[in-house]
Amino acid sequence: MKDLLLETGLRVLAIRRPSVPLVEMRLHIPLVGDAAQARVLGAAMLSGAHLHKKLALIGGELVADVDAERLQLAGSVLADGLPGLLVLLAEVLTGATYSGEVLAKERERTAQHMALLRAEPSLAARAAFRRQCYGDHPSAQGPPESGQVAAVTAEQVRLLHDRAVVPRGSLLLLVGDLDPSATVEAVELALSDWRSDHGGTARPPLPAPALGGITIVHRPEATQSQIRLGLPGVARTHPDHPALHLANLVLGGYFSSRLVANLRERNGYTYSVRSNLDFLCERTMVTIETDVVTESTMDAIHEIRRELDRLAAEPLAGDELDAARRYAIGSQLLSTSSQAGLASALAGIAATGLDLDWFVTLPQRLEAVTADQVVSIAAAHLTADRCGGIVLGNAPALASEIGDDRL
């Protein structure tokens, strides 16, 4: 493994993992700004037909993925095509022109793409939940509306590229059948013209989430409710975080959890219920997600609240902690056993500013957690009275069931 900060400010990380003759690439570029402009930029920067043909001939692929926090260029390539991939990556980073014609087409397609995303109940629910928690903060925005996309100009996208698509603060991760030292040198050479005086985009601090009650958000013709609840947790660098990690697993973080046993396997309310550790900027939340038929909405929320209070009040059952701990450690081993899994996991960690060592040493910290610590952290952070969020669904039917738009 080789980890180097280049003179341009780009951090490069190359890891040898020759399980298959490929290389996985992730270029993480922090990008905070107008959501519509960022989406159009992501669509347009790779739009050249020649780029894709050159990529394809070396057995490579590159996609741009934009969300409210970052632009990620993700790719993979047959191992001997890596030098070619780096040359093409440099062309994209330094040569994207965003001509009026390209932009008009990509704007149209992005508007359609956003309409598709907004129609997906799971994505609409996530966006509604984050809006409930953080209002208009730029890092919490879901897919922009088509009208916002239509108003984006080529000039705006060029400015955003100049301001945000810069090496300082960005991370290039390469994992696969490669020689780490030679790869870092090749990156330094290939990307030597990608420079900027700018330090990238900064974002305003994310406020504490506003979690009072549960708001109903109407979705026309819905037959199911998307329940999305959250509770504020502690950051990954906090000493209590390993206990929170395991408390989340016991609650609903894997199939062998209490929420699955209750809502799915005992009551049949849902196909899927999960709790997650959700990281947004410096905030950590425990989020609970499930989709249930409209008539079961109140019952499902009641059982979720019951499980929260039970976790905070009662000792863990015999094997619960050890099972969660072994799962946490084993699933990290499994998910990073492929090149793509390792690249995505490390990119996610490094992107938040955490040291990679945090990830490598997580199993040791999990080993040290006691059952009492799990119950204590649940009592401090995960009681039902701290929980709030949204229900996306058939609002008239839900309101008639409970007589109000607040649950």
Added chain:
Amino acid sequence: MYHRTTLPNGLRVLVVPERGTSLAGVSVHYDVGFRSEPEGYTGFAHLFEHLMFQGSAQLPKLEHSRQVQGAGGEFNGSTHPDYTDFHNVLPASGLERALFCEADRMRAPALTQENLLNQVDVVKEEIRRNVLNRPYGGFPWIHLPPLLFESFANTHNGYGDFRDLERAGLDDCIAFFDAYYAPGNALVTVIGDVEAEAAVDLVHRHFGDIPARPLPQRVPVAEPPMIRNRQGTIEDRHAPMPALAIGYRLAEPYLASVVLSTVLGVGHTSRLVRRLIHDTAMVMDVNAGCGVFGRAYDTRDPDVLTITAVHSAAATAEDIVAVIDEELDHLADHGPSADELALVKARLTRQMHRDGDRIAARLLCYGASELLFGDPETVVGTPGRLRGIGEEEVAVAAKALRSGSRAVLRVEPTGGKGR
């Protein structure tokens, strides 16, 4: 290298040692899928897959999950047209535990009325989530086969009608298990950090005493060729844009059709993406692939080639079909260019390696290939066999599609205001 054996009770065993990974995987493929379901029992194969997780002779409900995840592993099951699979991947130290769990439920799953009613509820929520309450749910795999085929086996909805699911009784479950979950109707695959001999011994120890049972007749799925083009329309109240799917019946040679579908509609360099998205912006998204779920080598004959497109309301289905016909005609007459063929082969090779790098995908791929085609390397051998595919083979595959009939399925958005 792989090793095969068959136990006296008929259970087939495939072992693929991969030393040094410190991981292991166990899968069981049963030779029963939703094409095996009789009339009145739509969705039963999938429902039964759920029931296999409800406990077994020595394991209470939820204990399979606790055993595998408590050993640091992951598990799942899935139902396909021609088979049902169950898999477990975990640190290699958990290998015997996974084999024990799979053997216990092959011997005697806990089939009770309470578990049945519970899982009917769960499956109904699964169908609401994946089909009824979202845009393009079940598109095109539920609605395209009825336009391409005639028999009940090939045309019915594999998720099942709610009425059929609600009518399923405990006796039906027991009969289904007896008929289809016999050891002789199954394949156990073990991969990972284990010696072949040791793995075979462990399979013997755990599965060897499950009594043999008579094997089911496989439901015939072959059909005479389509004799005319067919079309259909479904309404979708959640979809923001129209969509269409075009399906063709596939004949041998299969690999040339996989290459053809990639030339047509996978990635930015493919013909349909260039023409329909880059050149004309008629289409938002287009994809082509073999298999009704877009997975090649996942069913026995007959299989299909499918092209799907989500398109702007300004473009008509006829416009899009005309472009597809033009490209197929061109490919039938001239074949792909040398560059086109080279980049498609590079893409397929990369994709095969990339999928195969994940242990769960690799495990399931070996098992399904062995069960369906009697060759565990059907898919992993693709890069080598691609050398035998030239411009001419792709042209022949294109000609076959153009000379046969096709089905066109349209999705019409019917949602209310505000979209």
